[in-house]
Amino acid sequence: MNCYNLKPDQGKNNKFLIRATFLYGNYDGKNQAPEFDLYLGVNKWMTVKNTNAKDYEIIHLLTTDYIDVCLVNTGQGVPFISTLELRPLDNSIYPITAGGALVLQDRRDFGSTGPLISYPNDVYDRYWWSEQSESLIPVSSDSTIYTHSTDNAYELPAQVLKTASKTRNASIPLQVFWTPLDTLPKFYVYLHFAEIEKLEPGQQRQLTIDLNGERNLSDSFKLDYLKPLTIVQDDPPISGTGGTLYFSIKAAQGTTIPPILNAYEIYRFVELPNKPTAPDDVAAMLEIKTQYNVTKNWQGDPCVPSDYSWEGLNCSNDNPPRVISLNLSSSNLTGEIATSFSKLELTRSLDLSFNELTGPLLEVLEQLPNLKTLDLRGNKLTGSVPEALLEQSRNGKLVLRVDANPDLCLYTPCKGKKKKEFVIPVLAASITAVLILFFIVSALAIYRRKRRSDTVAKSKSSIKSKNRQFSYSEVVNITNNFRTIIGEGGFGNVYLGKLEDDIQVAVKLLSPSSNQGYKEFRAEAQLLMVVHHRNLVTLVGYCDDGEHKALIYEYMANGNLQQHLSVTNPNVLTWNKRLCIAVDAAHGLEYLHNGCRPPIIHRDLKPSNILLNEQMQAKIADFGLSRAFATENDTHVSTCPVGTFGYVDPEFATYGNFKKESDVYSFGIILFELITGRPAIIRGPMQNNHILDWVSPLIGRADIQNIVDPRLEGEFNTTSAWKVVEIAMSCALPAAIQRPGMSQVLAELKECLALVMTHGRSQRIATECRTSSMHTARSISS
Numbered sequence: 001m002n003c004y005n006l007k008p009d010q011g012k013n014n015k016f017l018i019r020a021t022f023l024y025g026n027y028d029g030k031n032q033a034p035e036f037d038l039y040l041g042v043n044k045w046m047t048v049k050n051t052n053a054k055d056y057e058i059i060h061l062l063t064t065d066y067i068d069v070c071l072v073n074t075g076q077g078v079p080f081i082s083t084l085e086l087r088p089l090d091n092s093i094y095p096i097t098a099g100g101a102l103v104l105q106d107r108r109d110f111g112s113t114g115p116l117i118s119y120p121n122d123v124y125d126r127y128w129w130s131e132q133s134e135s136l137i138p139v140s141s142d143s144t145i146y147t148h149s150t151d152n153a154y155e156l157p158a159q160v161l162k163t164a165s166k167t168r169n170a171s172i173p174l175q176v177f178w179t180p181l182d183t184l185p186k187f188y189v190y191l192h193f194a195e196i197e198k199l200e201p202g203q204q205r206q207l208t209i210d211l212n213g214e215r216n217l218s219d220s221f222k223l224d225y226l227k228p229l230t231i232v233q234d235d236p237p238i239s240g241t242g243g244t245l246y247f248s249i250k251a252a253q254g255t256t257i258p259p260i261l262n263a264y265e266i267y268r269f270v271e272l273p274n275k276p277t278a279p280d281d282v283a284a285m286l287e288i289k290t291q292y293n294v295t296k297n298w299q300g301d302p303c304v305p306s307d308y309s310w311e312g313l314n315c316s317n318d319n320p321p322r323v324i325s326l327n328l329s330s331s332n333l334t335g336e337i338a339t340s341f342s343k344l345e346l347t348r349s350l351d352l353s354f355n356e357l358t359g360p361l362l363e364v365l366e367q368l369p370n371l372k373t374l375d376l377r378g379n380k381l382t383g384s385v386p387e388a389l390l391e392q393s394r395n396g397k398l399v400l401r402v403d404a405n406p407d408l409c410l411y412t413p414c415k416g417k418k419k420k421e422f423v424i425p426v427l428a429a430s431i432t433a434v435l436i437l438f439f440i441v442s443a444l445a446i447y448r449r450k451r452r453s454d455t456v457a458k459s460k461s462s463i464k465s466k467n468r469q470f471s472y473s474e475v476v477n478i479t480n481n482f483r484t485i486i487g488e489g490g491f492g493n494v495y496l497g498k499l500e501d502d503i504q505v506a507v508k509l510l511s512p513s514s515n516q517g518y519k520e521f522r523a524e525a526q527l528l529m530v531v532h533h534r535n536l537v538t539l540v541g542y543c544d545d546g547e548h549k550a551l552i553y554e555y556m557a558n559g560n561l562q563q564h565l566s567v568t569n570p571n572v573l574t575w576n577k578r579l580c581i582a583v584d585a586a587h588g589l590e591y592l593h594n595g596c597r598p599p600i601i602h603r604d605l606k607p608s609n610i611l612l613n614e615q616m617q618a619k620i621a622d623f624g625l626s627r628a629f630a631t632e633n634d635t636h637v638s639t640c641p642v643g644t645f646g647y648v649d650p651e652f653a654t655y656g657n658f659k660k661e662s663d664v665y666s667f668g669i670i671l672f673e674l675i676t677g678r679p680a681i682i683r684g685p686m687q688n689n690h691i692l693d694w695v696s697p698l699i700g701r702a703d704i705q706n707i708v709d710p711r712l713e714g715e716f717n718t719t720s721a722w723k724v725v726e727i728a729m730s731c732a733l734p735a736a737i738q739r740p741g742m743s744q745v746l747a748e749l750k751e752c753l754a755l756v757m758t759h760g761r762s763q764r765i766a767t768e769c770r771t772s773s774m775h776t777a778r779s780i781s782s
Contacts (some may be wrong), residue, residue, distance in 0.1 A: 003068045012064055021053070058104070060102075064279065099273075100270060115130075136165035136174065139197060145158045153230070188233045193231070220252040276303075281346075285344075288341065291335070314702070347368055349373040352376055353376060373401075378404040396720075396755055471545050507551070533588055572709075578675075580616070593743075671728035672691050
């Protein structure tokens, strides 16, 4: 959509003639004129099909101090416009209401053969096209027309009124026909008369007007010599079902002077059903656009038509529409937070994250009564977060995100930022002490890291470890000759097994034809031998017997998360169980990233790799594609393409490196699957959609009820759901640098869990979450 904003000196509640002209000059080399839609404000004016020097006029009563005329590309060529004119009219002529407008169908100067008449002869710059019919007799006069008469409010030009056409005798009516283009047309006619023939004394022309054979336009009326008269059609308009329409001027009964007509206008009435966005919201959005020089395609009305609403904006279906969410994340905003945001009174979600905003966090944002989400991450805000916002966040009424603002503190007043009032000797002594302490700590850290690296290196030198080693014959016995298949993966089949003490295990057997070979098999075995955590699957033992390779794990009785989220699963996971699983998985991933030295990235995190034991405790599995960093300070590992479509970090395709943030992205997609019950790739009849493409519009509309899995039937805590949505969105941001670390993700998910527990269901949740989710302790690698 491309809009032209017209601002007359006196716009609101005044009437204007708007004219658009189109002259196609083969500018695109296609030698075929385009077709496109023309909008008047928030309503469709018409479809432009004729661009051969064609003029389109409309008469409109403005409800604001400006009007937008917009060109909309409908896929049939690039829209263009040659001229756009705005002419003020007297409010007493062409009666219309704000709910409609008059589109010009035809305007004719009867009995004339001269050139087109317009401004300055017509004070309103109407275009009068000459017309002379062979069946009518032309009439003209050189006498002066009383154009300033009180009966000439329409102020027709004298040149138009000095010509006319009449029938040959009084028995023949003067008729004008036209064919509507619409199926349900509504037309108004304006007939302009002036008696320009010098009649015999005592004679006077008397006429009647018939509209489409349905009714008379008025009672009979008489024409006075050289005095203008306009007959205006009252409601209802002329209408029909698509046939030819007409008006007929007749000599009044009993009179002998034939009917005459100087000029006529025919207008098609168009309804303007769409109401523009509430004026206060429009004013606020325009102020925001101007202050930040927003480069998005913000043209026309912010909300209407809904198909062309401003990018990042979502509006209500009220009349008039209101702005309910605004997303300006990563929009290069600079300067302080505009007070205009506080004028968007019905806004539920405001996202200003990852810009360059500075200065304090405005207290006026407290005054937004409907605000549910405020995201200010990744800016350069200073000072304290207003206490009222903090209180709303603590009460669960507001999802507040302010991290990654280094100089913003969560206390009022800010603590820990005292002035530098130390005397020089004390300062010098303090610096010396700090430096000595730094060197001591650094030396200890280097020594401990070297010892740990040596230990890990020794542990990884071969598969042998303290884990039990099984022969192939033992594996055959454990699995009862591979009788029961419980899963299938990249290595091959997974079988149910039982040890001597009746402990059930899962046996992953490496198939010679598997997509993953011995290298990945060995990687998984080595990794699970040196890392131990309650939310990582436990390796019981392994088999490395010639060509036979197998890994023996603890048995996870409740399968994997993908099975539980499937629409075919009759046992729907409750919201609380989903939260517990999310916290469990976050525990495991956070341990891999921050509890291991060097850190480990999983590289193939997805619901099928999150297993659930008998108590529904979640554990991360399938480490065949996992990689450890070379050192603690590394930021990524270079790798060949791995992972699963739908869960792979979009930056991987660009840089070919996996990072911790790549796992975070995958975790964000898993969170969305837990929230929505939908898979990462949503299959469709025509095309497949990624879950982010499906959920993003709903988040923009703040539609949490349609975001959360409908199988929950509304049984979930809305505040906690919004918090998890916010966490998932932050994890799945397109730029890795914008994503939080797993420590932060884990902490925020725990807050969600705590929030649900405070709502009077602590005992039941504790039963559902008999996992590490209820603890803060973390296992340490051996």
